[in-house]
Each structure stands twice: as structure tokens, then as C-alpha cells.
Amino acid sequence: MESSGSEVEVVWNGRRILAFVPALLKDRELTLDAPTAARSAAAATEVAHAAEALDSDYEPLARLLLRSEGVASSYIEGVTAPVVDVVLAEEQLGRQGAGAAAWVACNLAAVSEAVASAEGGAALSIETLCKWHRTLMTRSPTPERYVGAIRNEQGWIGGTSPLDAHLVTPPPGALPALLDDLIAYVSRVDVDPVAQAAISHAQFEIIHPFGDGNGRIGRVLVAWVLTRRLALLVPPPVSVAIAADVAGYSSGLVLFRLGDHRRWITWFADAVASGGRAQRALISNVEQIKQQWRDRLVAGDRKPRSDAAVFAALDLLPRHLVLTSQILADELEISRKASLATLHRLARVGILTEQGTVSRKTAGQPASLFVSRDLLGLAGSSPLR
Numbered sequence: 418m419e420s421s422g423s424e425v426e427v428v429w430n431g432r433r434i435l436a437f438v439p440a441l442l443k444d445r446e447l448t449l450d451a452p453t454a455a456r457s458a459a460a461a462t463e464v465a466h467a468a469e470a471l472d473s474d475y476e477p478l479a480r481l482l483l484r485s486e487g488v489a490s491s492y493i494e495g496v497t498a499p500v501v502d503v504v505l506a507e508e509q510l511g512r513q514g515a516g517a518a519a520w521v522a523c524n525l526a527a528v529s530e531a532v533a534s535a536e537g538g539a540a541l542s543i544e545t546l547c548k549w550h551r552t553l554m555t556r557s558p559t560p561e562r563y564v565g566a567i568r569n570e571q572g573w574i575g576g577t578s579p580l581d582a583h584l585v586t587p588p589p590g591a592l593p594a595l596l597d598d599l600i601a602y603v604s605r606v607d608v609d610p611v612a613q614a615a616i617s618h619a620q621f622e623i624i625h626p627f628g629d630g631n632g633r634i635g636r637v638l639v640a641w642v643l644t645r646r647l648a649l650l651v652p653p654p655v656s657v658a659i660a661a662d663v664a665g666y667s668s669g670l671v672l673f674r675l676g677d678h679r680r681w682i683t684w685f686a687d688a689v690a691s692g693g694r695a696q697r698a699l700i701s702n703v704e705q706i707k708q709q710w711r712d713r714l715v716a717g718d719r720k721p722r723s724d725a726a727v728f729a730a731l732d733l734l735p736r737h738l739v740l741t742s743q744i745l746a747d748e749l750e751i752s753r754k755a756s757l758a759t760l761h762r763l764a765r766v767g768i769l770t771e772q773g774t775v776s777r778k779t780a781g782q783p784a785s786l787f788v789s790r791d792l793l794g795l796a797g798s799s800p801l802r
């Protein structure tokens with residue numbers, strides 16, 4: 418295998434340690450053999466098929482897909498919360514100002530920023546990475562000096578210090594050249610898109626430019642690359658596939674660091690393909706659930722009207738997994754009284770479940786929360802704990 422980097426001696430707390438500095442991507446031979454290229458192409462085809470399953474009103478489904486990505490990416494790092502709490506944090510309802518739910522919601526916000534940036538054609542920069550990091554870490558316990566800033570201290574992965582770490586990452590002085598090289602590679606359009614996402618992610622994880630949150634930002638970078646290179650409206654939830662095989666993911670990253678980029682790309686391509694299949698399955702499941710809801714409404718209404726607010730509310734649910742009368746009134750431009758009646762009707766036929774209350778920003782009685790157990794089940798495991 419080719420040389421993929423070298424160890425350099427650094428001093429940490431008065432002790433001499435060895436830190437790994439990866440080779441610049443521009444200096445590595447990163448060609449694909451025929452089997453690896455075929456696996457990567459198959460993944461891109463799977464993602465294209467998943468993209469075709471999105472209809473013209475794709476935004477609600479896109480939100481649900483991005484939420485799945487954010488929940489899974491956080492899960493990989495051991496950050497978990499009931500999905501209903503994550504949704505409350507996204508909607509800024511209740512008291513979810515901090516804690517795991519807020520951190521997962523921030524992960525979704527960072528992914529959404531990256532997708533919007535890729536769709537808009539904006540170039541990637543170190544400043545962009547720092548912006549994503551600030552969004553990701555906004556409501557985390559990480560000290561402010563580390564938020565949205567490239568680290569100026571020695572980093573490591575695993576263990577309690579560089580002395581017992583799994584990997585001692587590059588010293589701060591090596592970061593500018595490594596990040597400039599990474600940005601240049603990520604900006605290319607003459608390399609295989611899936612392989613580019615794989616290599617960019619693995620190199621980012623070795624560089625580990627931030628004090629915390631590197632894994633999640635690295636997967637945000639994957640979303641950015643795939644959205645940009647494959648002209649997607651929403652990237653597949655690759656983190657869902659990674660979360661299902663964290664050991665394979667970790668092993669693949671080690672293989673890349675050791676110089677075997679092809680086996681890492683092969684594993685990653687399979688994860689992307691799995692993400693594409695998960696996207697198609699989620700879209701299909703949502704459509705089936707919505708049809709079942711319509712059938713329930715028709716069966717429970719002697720004079721169903723296709724333009725009734727209750728039917729319009731169904732199309733909002735993938736976007737708003739938690740509804741209040743105010744949210745529904747704002748979205749459908751109806752009165753609060755009518756929106757509350759709509760929510761209660763949906764609850765009576767089992768489409769929604771009343772899930773506690775939340776204090777309003779203005780004076781008055783707390784607003785009732787209504788959730789869709791069916792959709793929360795698609796957005797993450799154990800949604801109502």
C-alpha cells in the first residue's frame with residue numbers, strides 16, 4: 418500500500434508523543450480499480466432512483482429524510498434523545514433549550530445548511546466548515562472558545578489523552594495546509610462523486626480540525642458532496658446505514674489511514690446505496706401511511722370533502738411531526754379555533770396523539786401538542802419514551 422502519511426514528534430504536557438499527519442490528497446494516488454468504480458457507480462445509480470421517488474412537493478419528505486440523517490449521525494457519536502423531544506427542540510417548543518435533544522436538532526440544522534449551500538452552488542471554504550460547526554455546537558456544553566473555530570491545541574481520538582489515544586491527530590501547525598488541500602479536493606468535479614465523498618470524509622476525520630463534533634461535521638460534508646455532485650434536492654440518509662455498522666465504518670476509516678482507499682470506498686459506496694434504499698423505503702412508507710390516514714378520515718366522515726382542513730393537515734405532517742393549533746393555523750391560514758378542531762378530529766381517528774402541553778410565548782393557557790406516532794416511528798427508533 419502507498420504511504421498515506423507520517424508520524425511527527427510533538428510535545429504534549431511535557432511529554433514527547435507521536436502525532437499522525439496524513440499525506441496531502443493531491444500527493445496520493447487515489448485511482449479506482451474496476452470493481453471499486455463499479456461499486457461506486459452502482460451507489461450513484463441507487464441514489465438517482467431514490468431521488469426520482471420524490472414528487473414535486475418534496476419539502477416535507479426532505480425534512481423527514483434530513484431528520485433521519487441528523488438523528489442517526491448523532492447516534493453514532495452516542496448522542497441520543499427521544500425523537501419527539503428532538504422535534505420539539507427543532508420547533509423551539511417547550512423547554513428544550515439544552516440537552517441531547519437540542520444537540521440532535523442542531524445536527525439537523527447543520528445538515529440543512531450544508532444541503533442549501535450545495536444546492537446554491539456556493540464554494541466550500543474553511544469558513545463554511547466553521548459555520549456548520551457553530552450551528553452544530555450552538556446548544557452543546559462545549560466551551561465557546563472551541564465552537565466554530567479550528568483547534569489550536571493538540572487533538573486525539575479515543576482514550577483520555579494522547580498517551581492512550583487510538584489516534585493522535587495532526588498538530589495545529591499542520592492544519593492550514595491540510596485543510597486547504599482538502600478544500601481543493603472537495604471542490605473538484607473531475608473525480609467519481611461517491612469516491613470523492615468517501616475520501617473527503619475520511620481525510621477530514623484524520624485531520625480532526627475541531628475540538629469536538631468532528632464526526633458529525635464530517636458526515637455533514639458527505640451530504641454536501643453528494644448533494645452537489647449528484648444534483649440532489651436532498652441527500653440519502655447515509656448515516657442511517659453507518660449507524661447500522663459502526664464497526665465496519667470505523668474499520669474502513671482505519672483502512673484509509675493505512676493507505677487502502679479502495680476498500681474504504683467500497684464499504685462507503687455500499688453505505689450510500691443502502692442510504693438510497695432507505696430513502697426510497699421511507700418515501701414509500703410515508704405514502705402508505707398517508708393513504709391509510711385518508712381512508713380513516715373517509716370512513717369516519719359521512720360527507721368527506723377533499724378540500725377540508727383535515728386533509729390539508731395530512732400533507733403538513735411529514736414537515737411538522739409535532740403540531741399545535743398555532744402551527745396549523747399559521748400553515749393553513751385558518752383560525753385557531755378551526756385548527757384546534759382539526760387536530761382533535763385527527764386525534765379521534767388515531768392519526769394524531771395528544772402529547773402533553775407546551776407553554777406559549779404569549780399569555781394564556783398552555784398549547785396542546787399533537788404528534789404522529791406513525792411518522793415519529795419512521796424518523797427514529799423509540800420515538801415516544
